[in-house]
Amino acid sequence: MYSAGDVRIENVPDPKIVEPSDAVIRVTRACVCGSDLWPYQKMERSDTGRLMGHEAIGVVEDVGADVRTIKRGDFVIMPFAFSDGTCAFCHDGLQTSCVHGGFFGTTDVAGAQAEAVRIPLADGTLFPVRANTDDALMASLLTLSDVMGTGHHAAVIARVTPGKSVAVVGDGAVGLCAVIAAKRLGAEQIIILGRHADRIALAKDFGATDVVSERGDAALERIRELTGGYGVQSVLECVGLEQAVNTAISIARPGGAVGRVGVPQEQTIPGSEPAFYNNVTVGGGPAPVRAYIEDLLPDVLEGKIEPGRVFDRTVALDDVPDGYRAMNDREAIKVMVTP
Ligand SMILES: [Zn+2]
Numbered sequence: 055m056y057s058a059g060d061v062r063i064e065n066v067p068d069p070k071i072v073e074p075s076d077a078v079i080r081v082t083r084a085c086v087c088g089s090d091l092w093p094y095q096k097m098e099r100s101d102t103g104r105l106m107g108h109e110a111i112g113v114v115e116d117v118g119a120d121v122r123t124i125k126r127g128d129f130v131i132m133p134f135a136f137s138d139g140t141c142a143f144c145h146d147g148l149q150t151s152c153v154h155g156g157f158f159g160t161t162d163v164a165g166a167q168a169e170a171v172r173i174p175l176a177d178g179t180l181f182p183v184r185a186n187t188d189d190a191l192m193a194s195l196l197t198l199s200d201v202m203g204t205g206h207h208a209a210v211i212a213r214v215t216p217g218k219s220v221a222v223v224g225d226g227a228v229g230l231c232a233v234i235a236a237k238r239l240g241a242e243q244i245i246i247l248g249r250h251a252d253r254i255a256l257a258k259d260f261g262a263t264d265v266v267s268e269r270g271d272a273a274l275e276r277i278r279e280l281t282g283g284y285g286v287q288s289v290l291e292c293v294g295l296e297q298a299v300n301t302a303i304s305i306a307r308p309g310g311a312v313g314r315v316g317v318p319q320e321q322t323i324p325g326s327e328p329a330f331y332n333n334v335t336v337g338g339g340p341a342p343v344r345a346y347i348e349d350l351l352p353d354v355l356e357g358k359i360e361p362g363r364v365f366d367r368t369v370a371l372d373d374v375p376d377g378y379r380a381m382n383d384r385e386a387i388k389v390m391v392t393p
Pocket of ligand 1: 139143145151
């Protein structure tokens, strides 16, 4: 990506082992993320460009001399952040704060919308899947690289437990995965806030019990009606825009919690007063998806959850620019890339 709206497919040198802890994977599937749309809308022109993409599954082609657990030929999930797996934060299951870690697809680290990608700290970063995997499972396995783990994080931070009332703000791929996560953790009522018919239909399939298509005060009113006048116990905020965060805080009932996973587009958190007077806990951040693969993978392998259904378009590498356009125009929920 060279600037807002300017995505090109170019030949670049093949990634290779730089540090002895690196691996190189051949990407079998990647995708375009909702968070890739922020630079797609706002990025300043750059002469060198940014190698995009932070979600992939693939096969290990090469490993550095110090790599111990990852082997050539392993089929792996690449979380969107790399991490050493050994520092204090990795031990706490918060690999996105790894002291040696970082994010794929930034100006410093090449991304995965490519035929191959270099993986720093391969032992800590990559999750090898050694079970037999059917081709039909690939889309769902790919979501463990980001969106499914991110939706799950929103549910964990919002303290979803059996029997609770939940609202999901946002009907993009993460919001839809957040519905799956809320259902999986036993929520009794799951209200999705969204207005696109195809997304709403999928949300209902995933377990949403109610749909609120209003916005702002009207949404608040409707949610109060649906929850005996109080609001919901858990809110999963999956957008990141000021209005969405405001709505999320205002629909939480006193003592409730908001799990934020939408990448914020503002410097400050709105809703300070309602959050304070209602004792609403507001938390969240980049999901430690590396930690969550352990929990979520068995359910994907057994077909108990099917987050791969969020992909409604598949493109080859050459058509990635059109994939960005389709997601930005909301023609597609999420675009898979098959290099
Ligand atoms: Zn670490």
